[in-house]
Amino acid sequence: MHGDPPPDMVGGVLSLWKSLSVTAAFVGAMIGGLVMEHTGSRSATVGALIWCGLPGAIMWIAIQHTNTPRPERL
Incomplete structure (x- = not known):
């Protein structure tokens, strides 16, 4: 085992990933809207969104699963 990173550093990385994932989803929606506007095809939009x-x-x-402690279940 290597040394564990300090908890505040882990929290910073997690919040960075969280904001990046939200940004990626938002950009995907914008790209999807632009593609649909230009091509008029819904499948291209769905592809861009996916x-x-x-x-x-x-x-x-x-991130949600790593942040929240899970109840112990068998």
Whole structure:
């Protein structure tokens, strides 16, 4: 085991990831809107939303699980 980082550093990294994931989802929505405006196709919009928003959503969910203590279950 290497030395654990100080808790305030961990909190800073987590809040940075949280804001990055929110930004990624927002940018994905904007790109999706622009693509739909220019192409008029809904599938291209869904594709842009999935590719940009999904990583952000996954990061956000992972952060929520690491932040909240889980109840002990078998």
